[in-house]
Amino acid sequence: MARRDANGTWILVSRALPPTEPEKLAPAAPISTGKPQLDAVIMEMATKYGVDPRLIVEVIRQESGFNPYAVSPAGAKGLMQLIDGTAARMGTRNVFDVRQNIEGGVKYLRLLLDMFNGDVALALAGYNAGEHRVIRSGYQVPNIAETRHYVKTILARYGKSSHRVAKPKPNAAPVPDEPPPPPLRVFVQDGVILLTNR
Structure with missing residues:
Protein backbone atom coordinates (compact mmCIF):
# COMPACT_ATOMS: atom_id res chain seq x y z
CA MET A 1 0.00 0.00 0.00
CA ALA A 2 1.30 3.45 -0.80
CA ARG A 3 0.15 6.85 0.36
CA ARG A 4 1.51 10.35 0.59
CA ASP A 5 1.94 11.96 4.03
CA ALA A 6 1.13 15.58 4.89
CA ASN A 7 4.60 16.67 3.73
CA GLY A 8 4.23 15.10 0.29
CA THR A 9 6.50 12.14 1.09
CA TRP A 10 5.36 8.79 -0.28
CA ILE A 11 5.19 6.01 2.29
CA LEU A 12 5.16 2.40 1.08
CA VAL A 13 4.00 -0.15 3.64
CA SER A 14 2.95 -3.77 3.57
CA ARG A 15 -0.30 -3.13 5.45
CA ALA A 16 -3.00 -0.49 5.28
CA LEU A 17 -2.70 2.38 7.74
CA PRO A 18 -5.36 4.97 8.50
CA PRO A 19 -4.50 8.50 7.42
CA THR A 20 -3.09 10.76 10.08
CA GLU A 21 -3.82 14.43 10.38
CA PRO A 22 -0.89 16.26 12.00
CA GLU A 23 -2.98 19.39 12.58
CA LYS A 24 -5.20 17.37 14.95
CA LEU A 25 -2.15 16.17 16.87
CA ALA A 26 -1.32 19.65 18.16
CA PRO A 27 1.40 19.94 20.78
CA ALA A 28 0.12 19.11 24.26
CA ALA A 29 2.14 21.42 26.50
CA PRO A 30 4.87 24.03 26.35
CA ILE A 31 8.40 22.89 27.07
CA SER A 32 11.50 24.45 28.60
CA THR A 33 15.02 23.38 27.76
CA GLY A 34 16.43 26.47 29.45
CA LYS A 35 17.20 27.90 26.00
CA PRO A 36 14.29 30.09 24.83
CA GLN A 37 15.44 30.20 21.19
CA LEU A 38 15.70 26.40 21.08
CA ASP A 39 12.29 26.07 22.75
CA ALA A 40 10.78 28.36 20.10
CA VAL A 41 12.17 26.26 17.23
CA ILE A 42 11.02 23.02 18.87
CA MET A 43 7.52 24.41 19.41
CA GLU A 44 7.35 25.70 15.84
CA MET A 45 8.37 22.34 14.36
CA ALA A 46 6.13 20.45 16.79
CA THR A 47 3.17 22.47 15.58
CA LYS A 48 4.17 22.28 11.91
CA TYR A 49 4.54 18.48 11.92
CA GLY A 50 2.07 17.54 14.67
CA VAL A 51 4.62 15.94 16.99
CA PHE A 66 21.45 19.40 23.42
CA ASN A 67 24.84 19.82 21.69
CA PRO A 68 24.17 21.27 18.21
CA TYR A 69 27.69 20.30 17.09
CA ALA A 70 27.60 16.68 18.29
CA VAL A 71 28.98 14.07 15.89
CA SER A 72 28.59 10.37 16.69
CA PRO A 73 31.12 7.67 15.79
CA ALA A 74 28.61 6.54 13.13
CA ILE A 83 22.96 10.74 9.33
CA ASP A 84 23.76 12.10 5.88
CA GLY A 85 21.23 9.91 4.07
CA THR A 86 18.37 10.87 6.38
CA ALA A 87 19.35 14.54 6.26
CA ALA A 88 19.27 14.46 2.45
CA ARG A 89 15.98 12.55 2.47
CA MET A 90 14.40 15.17 4.76
CA GLY A 91 15.84 18.10 2.80
CA THR A 92 18.29 19.20 5.50
CA ARG A 93 21.22 20.98 3.88
CA ASN A 94 23.16 22.09 6.99
CA VAL A 95 22.92 19.55 9.81
CA PHE A 96 24.69 21.93 12.20
CA ASP A 97 22.08 24.63 11.72
CA VAL A 98 19.77 24.26 14.73
CA ARG A 99 16.59 25.08 12.84
CA GLN A 100 17.35 22.84 9.85
CA ASN A 101 18.47 19.95 12.05
CA ILE A 102 15.37 20.07 14.23
CA GLU A 103 13.11 20.37 11.21
CA GLY A 104 14.79 17.39 9.54
CA GLY A 105 14.62 15.30 12.72
CA VAL A 106 10.99 16.17 13.47
CA LYS A 107 9.99 15.60 9.84
CA TYR A 108 11.61 12.15 10.03
CA LEU A 109 9.94 11.41 13.37
CA ARG A 110 6.57 12.37 11.83
CA LEU A 111 7.24 10.05 8.89
CA LEU A 112 8.00 7.22 11.32
CA LEU A 113 4.91 7.93 13.42
CA ASP A 114 2.83 7.78 10.24
CA VAL A 120 5.75 5.97 19.63
CA GLY A 138 7.68 -7.93 12.52
CA TYR A 139 6.70 -4.39 13.50
CA GLN A 140 8.34 -4.76 16.91
CA VAL A 141 11.24 -2.99 18.58
CA PRO A 142 14.25 -4.85 17.12
CA ASN A 143 16.19 -7.14 19.44
CA ILE A 144 19.16 -4.77 19.52
CA ALA A 145 20.32 -3.85 23.03
CA GLU A 146 21.16 -0.24 22.12
CA THR A 147 17.80 0.29 20.43
CA ARG A 148 15.80 -1.28 23.26
CA HIS A 149 17.67 0.88 25.80
CA TYR A 150 17.13 3.98 23.63
CA VAL A 151 13.37 3.37 23.38
CA LYS A 152 12.93 2.54 27.09
CA THR A 153 14.96 5.58 28.20
CA ILE A 154 13.05 8.05 26.04
CA LEU A 155 9.64 6.58 26.85
CA ALA A 156 10.39 6.66 30.58
CA ARG A 157 11.40 10.33 30.44
CA TYR A 158 8.56 11.16 28.08
CA GLY A 159 6.08 9.63 30.52
CA LYS A 160 5.00 6.75 28.33
CA SER A 161 6.85 3.97 30.13
CA SER A 162 3.73 1.82 30.10
CA HIS A 163 4.30 1.35 26.36
CA ARG A 164 5.11 -2.24 25.57
CA VAL A 165 8.74 -2.31 24.44
CA ALA A 166 9.95 -5.83 25.12
CA LYS A 167 6.83 -7.81 24.22
CA PRO A 168 5.60 -8.32 20.65
CA LYS A 169 2.21 -7.10 19.53
CA PRO A 170 -0.36 -9.95 19.58
CA ASN A 171 -0.92 -9.93 15.83
CA ALA A 172 2.62 -9.05 14.75
CA ALA A 173 4.06 -11.16 11.98
CA PRO A 174 6.55 -13.77 13.20
CA VAL A 175 10.19 -13.10 12.42
CA PRO A 176 11.52 -15.76 10.03
CA ASP A 177 14.61 -17.79 10.95
CA GLU A 178 16.17 -17.17 7.56
CA PRO A 179 18.11 -13.98 6.85
CA PRO A 180 16.01 -11.07 5.63
CA PRO A 181 16.00 -10.14 1.95
CA PRO A 182 18.36 -7.39 0.86
CA PRO A 183 17.02 -3.89 1.49
CA LEU A 184 15.01 -2.21 -1.22
CA ARG A 185 16.76 0.48 -3.20
CA VAL A 186 14.78 3.42 -4.47
CA PHE A 187 15.44 5.06 -7.81
CA VAL A 188 13.58 7.96 -9.34
CA GLN A 189 13.78 7.93 -13.11
CA ASP A 190 11.77 10.28 -15.32
CA GLY A 191 9.33 10.93 -12.49
CA VAL A 192 8.76 7.20 -11.87
CA ILE A 193 9.74 5.63 -8.55
CA LEU A 194 11.38 2.24 -8.96
CA LEU A 195 11.89 -0.13 -6.03
CA THR A 196 14.36 -2.96 -6.39
CA ASN A 197 16.21 -5.37 -4.14
CA ARG A 198 19.10 -5.62 -6.57
Missing part, protein backbone atom coordinates in the same frame (compact mmCIF):
# COMPACT_ATOMS: atom_id res chain seq x y z
CA ASP A 52 4.47 16.36 20.78
CA PRO A 53 7.23 18.85 21.72
CA ARG A 54 8.01 16.84 24.86
CA LEU A 55 8.88 13.87 22.65
CA ILE A 56 11.12 16.07 20.50
CA VAL A 57 12.92 17.35 23.61
CA GLU A 58 13.53 13.80 24.85
CA VAL A 59 14.85 12.65 21.47
CA ILE A 60 17.25 15.61 21.40
CA ARG A 61 18.32 14.94 25.00
CA GLN A 62 19.06 11.29 24.18
CA GLU A 63 20.63 11.91 20.78
CA SER A 64 22.97 14.83 21.47
CA GLY A 65 22.51 16.07 25.02
CA GLY A 75 28.60 10.03 11.59
CA ALA A 76 25.23 11.26 12.90
CA LYS A 77 25.29 15.02 13.35
CA GLY A 78 23.67 17.87 15.20
CA LEU A 79 20.97 18.11 17.84
CA MET A 80 18.82 15.31 16.42
CA GLN A 81 21.81 13.29 15.15
CA LEU A 82 20.88 13.04 11.49
CA MET A 115 4.58 4.63 9.07
CA PHE A 116 4.01 2.84 12.39
CA ASN A 117 0.43 4.01 12.92
CA GLY A 118 1.26 6.41 15.75
CA ASP A 119 3.18 3.82 17.82
CA ALA A 121 7.94 3.00 20.64
CA LEU A 122 8.21 1.78 17.04
CA ALA A 123 8.83 5.31 15.74
CA LEU A 124 11.67 5.72 18.25
CA ALA A 125 13.10 2.32 17.32
CA GLY A 126 12.98 3.36 13.67
CA TYR A 127 14.68 6.66 14.49
CA ASN A 128 17.50 4.80 16.25
CA ALA A 129 17.95 1.67 14.15
CA GLY A 130 16.18 2.50 10.88
CA GLU A 131 12.61 1.78 9.87
CA HIS A 132 13.70 -1.25 7.83
CA ARG A 133 14.85 -3.01 11.02
CA VAL A 134 11.50 -2.41 12.71
CA ILE A 135 9.68 -3.81 9.69
CA ARG A 136 12.01 -6.84 9.48
CA SER A 137 11.38 -7.46 13.19
Whole structure:
Protein backbone atom coordinates (compact mmCIF):
# COMPACT_ATOMS: atom_id res chain seq x y z
CA MET A 1 0.00 0.00 0.00
CA ALA A 2 1.30 3.45 -0.80
CA ARG A 3 0.15 6.85 0.36
CA ARG A 4 1.51 10.35 0.59
CA ASP A 5 1.94 11.96 4.03
CA ALA A 6 1.13 15.58 4.89
CA ASN A 7 4.60 16.67 3.73
CA GLY A 8 4.23 15.10 0.29
CA THR A 9 6.50 12.14 1.09
CA TRP A 10 5.36 8.79 -0.28
CA ILE A 11 5.19 6.01 2.29
CA LEU A 12 5.16 2.40 1.08
CA VAL A 13 4.00 -0.15 3.64
CA SER A 14 2.95 -3.77 3.57
CA ARG A 15 -0.30 -3.13 5.45
CA ALA A 16 -3.00 -0.49 5.28
CA LEU A 17 -2.70 2.38 7.74
CA PRO A 18 -5.36 4.97 8.50
CA PRO A 19 -4.50 8.50 7.42
CA THR A 20 -3.09 10.76 10.08
CA GLU A 21 -3.82 14.43 10.38
CA PRO A 22 -0.89 16.26 12.00
CA GLU A 23 -2.98 19.39 12.58
CA LYS A 24 -5.20 17.37 14.95
CA LEU A 25 -2.15 16.17 16.87
CA ALA A 26 -1.32 19.65 18.16
CA PRO A 27 1.40 19.94 20.78
CA ALA A 28 0.12 19.11 24.26
CA ALA A 29 2.14 21.42 26.50
CA PRO A 30 4.87 24.03 26.35
CA ILE A 31 8.40 22.89 27.07
CA SER A 32 11.50 24.45 28.60
CA THR A 33 15.02 23.38 27.76
CA GLY A 34 16.43 26.47 29.45
CA LYS A 35 17.20 27.90 26.00
CA PRO A 36 14.29 30.09 24.83
CA GLN A 37 15.44 30.20 21.19
CA LEU A 38 15.70 26.40 21.08
CA ASP A 39 12.29 26.07 22.75
CA ALA A 40 10.78 28.36 20.10
CA VAL A 41 12.17 26.26 17.23
CA ILE A 42 11.02 23.02 18.87
CA MET A 43 7.52 24.41 19.41
CA GLU A 44 7.35 25.70 15.84
CA MET A 45 8.37 22.34 14.36
CA ALA A 46 6.13 20.45 16.79
CA THR A 47 3.17 22.47 15.58
CA LYS A 48 4.17 22.28 11.91
CA TYR A 49 4.54 18.48 11.92
CA GLY A 50 2.07 17.54 14.67
CA VAL A 51 4.62 15.94 16.99
CA ASP A 52 4.47 16.36 20.78
CA PRO A 53 7.23 18.85 21.72
CA ARG A 54 8.01 16.84 24.86
CA LEU A 55 8.88 13.87 22.65
CA ILE A 56 11.12 16.07 20.50
CA VAL A 57 12.92 17.35 23.61
CA GLU A 58 13.53 13.80 24.85
CA VAL A 59 14.85 12.65 21.47
CA ILE A 60 17.25 15.61 21.40
CA ARG A 61 18.32 14.94 25.00
CA GLN A 62 19.06 11.29 24.18
CA GLU A 63 20.63 11.91 20.78
CA SER A 64 22.97 14.83 21.47
CA GLY A 65 22.51 16.07 25.02
CA PHE A 66 21.45 19.40 23.42
CA ASN A 67 24.84 19.82 21.69
CA PRO A 68 24.17 21.27 18.21
CA TYR A 69 27.69 20.30 17.09
CA ALA A 70 27.60 16.68 18.29
CA VAL A 71 28.98 14.07 15.89
CA SER A 72 28.59 10.37 16.69
CA PRO A 73 31.12 7.67 15.79
CA ALA A 74 28.61 6.54 13.13
CA GLY A 75 28.60 10.03 11.59
CA ALA A 76 25.23 11.26 12.90
CA LYS A 77 25.29 15.02 13.35
CA GLY A 78 23.67 17.87 15.20
CA LEU A 79 20.97 18.11 17.84
CA MET A 80 18.82 15.31 16.42
CA GLN A 81 21.81 13.29 15.15
CA LEU A 82 20.88 13.04 11.49
CA ILE A 83 22.96 10.74 9.33
CA ASP A 84 23.76 12.10 5.88
CA GLY A 85 21.23 9.91 4.07
CA THR A 86 18.37 10.87 6.38
CA ALA A 87 19.35 14.54 6.26
CA ALA A 88 19.27 14.46 2.45
CA ARG A 89 15.98 12.55 2.47
CA MET A 90 14.40 15.17 4.76
CA GLY A 91 15.84 18.10 2.80
CA THR A 92 18.29 19.20 5.50
CA ARG A 93 21.22 20.98 3.88
CA ASN A 94 23.16 22.09 6.99
CA VAL A 95 22.92 19.55 9.81
CA PHE A 96 24.69 21.93 12.20
CA ASP A 97 22.08 24.63 11.72
CA VAL A 98 19.77 24.26 14.73
CA ARG A 99 16.59 25.08 12.84
CA GLN A 100 17.35 22.84 9.85
CA ASN A 101 18.47 19.95 12.05
CA ILE A 102 15.37 20.07 14.23
CA GLU A 103 13.11 20.37 11.21
CA GLY A 104 14.79 17.39 9.54
CA GLY A 105 14.62 15.30 12.72
CA VAL A 106 10.99 16.17 13.47
CA LYS A 107 9.99 15.60 9.84
CA TYR A 108 11.61 12.15 10.03
CA LEU A 109 9.94 11.41 13.37
CA ARG A 110 6.57 12.37 11.83
CA LEU A 111 7.24 10.05 8.89
CA LEU A 112 8.00 7.22 11.32
CA LEU A 113 4.91 7.93 13.42
CA ASP A 114 2.83 7.78 10.24
CA MET A 115 4.58 4.63 9.07
CA PHE A 116 4.01 2.84 12.39
CA ASN A 117 0.43 4.01 12.92
CA GLY A 118 1.26 6.41 15.75
CA ASP A 119 3.18 3.82 17.82
CA VAL A 120 5.75 5.97 19.63
CA ALA A 121 7.94 3.00 20.64
CA LEU A 122 8.21 1.78 17.04
CA ALA A 123 8.83 5.31 15.74
CA LEU A 124 11.67 5.72 18.25
CA ALA A 125 13.10 2.32 17.32
CA GLY A 126 12.98 3.36 13.67
CA TYR A 127 14.68 6.66 14.49
CA ASN A 128 17.50 4.80 16.25
CA ALA A 129 17.95 1.67 14.15
CA GLY A 130 16.18 2.50 10.88
CA GLU A 131 12.61 1.78 9.87
CA HIS A 132 13.70 -1.25 7.83
CA ARG A 133 14.85 -3.01 11.02
CA VAL A 134 11.50 -2.41 12.71
CA ILE A 135 9.68 -3.81 9.69
CA ARG A 136 12.01 -6.84 9.48
CA SER A 137 11.38 -7.46 13.19
CA GLY A 138 7.68 -7.93 12.52
CA TYR A 139 6.70 -4.39 13.50
CA GLN A 140 8.34 -4.76 16.91
CA VAL A 141 11.24 -2.99 18.58
CA PRO A 142 14.25 -4.85 17.12
CA ASN A 143 16.19 -7.14 19.44
CA ILE A 144 19.16 -4.77 19.52
CA ALA A 145 20.32 -3.85 23.03
CA GLU A 146 21.16 -0.24 22.12
CA THR A 147 17.80 0.29 20.43
CA ARG A 148 15.80 -1.28 23.26
CA HIS A 149 17.67 0.88 25.80
CA TYR A 150 17.13 3.98 23.63
CA VAL A 151 13.37 3.37 23.38
CA LYS A 152 12.93 2.54 27.09
CA THR A 153 14.96 5.58 28.20
CA ILE A 154 13.05 8.05 26.04
CA LEU A 155 9.64 6.58 26.85
CA ALA A 156 10.39 6.66 30.58
CA ARG A 157 11.40 10.33 30.44
CA TYR A 158 8.56 11.16 28.08
CA GLY A 159 6.08 9.63 30.52
CA LYS A 160 5.00 6.75 28.33
CA SER A 161 6.85 3.97 30.13
CA SER A 162 3.73 1.82 30.10
CA HIS A 163 4.30 1.35 26.36
CA ARG A 164 5.11 -2.24 25.57
CA VAL A 165 8.74 -2.31 24.44
CA ALA A 166 9.95 -5.83 25.12
CA LYS A 167 6.83 -7.81 24.22
CA PRO A 168 5.60 -8.32 20.65
CA LYS A 169 2.21 -7.10 19.53
CA PRO A 170 -0.36 -9.95 19.58
CA ASN A 171 -0.92 -9.93 15.83
CA ALA A 172 2.62 -9.05 14.75
CA ALA A 173 4.06 -11.16 11.98
CA PRO A 174 6.55 -13.77 13.20
CA VAL A 175 10.19 -13.10 12.42
CA PRO A 176 11.52 -15.76 10.03
CA ASP A 177 14.61 -17.79 10.95
CA GLU A 178 16.17 -17.17 7.56
CA PRO A 179 18.11 -13.98 6.85
CA PRO A 180 16.01 -11.07 5.63
CA PRO A 181 16.00 -10.14 1.95
CA PRO A 182 18.36 -7.39 0.86
CA PRO A 183 17.02 -3.89 1.49
CA LEU A 184 15.01 -2.21 -1.22
CA ARG A 185 16.76 0.48 -3.20
CA VAL A 186 14.78 3.42 -4.47
CA PHE A 187 15.44 5.06 -7.81
CA VAL A 188 13.58 7.96 -9.34
CA GLN A 189 13.78 7.93 -13.11
CA ASP A 190 11.77 10.28 -15.32
CA GLY A 191 9.33 10.93 -12.49
CA VAL A 192 8.76 7.20 -11.87
CA ILE A 193 9.74 5.63 -8.55
CA LEU A 194 11.38 2.24 -8.96
CA LEU A 195 11.89 -0.13 -6.03
CA THR A 196 14.36 -2.96 -6.39
CA ASN A 197 16.21 -5.37 -4.14
CA ARG A 198 19.10 -5.62 -6.57
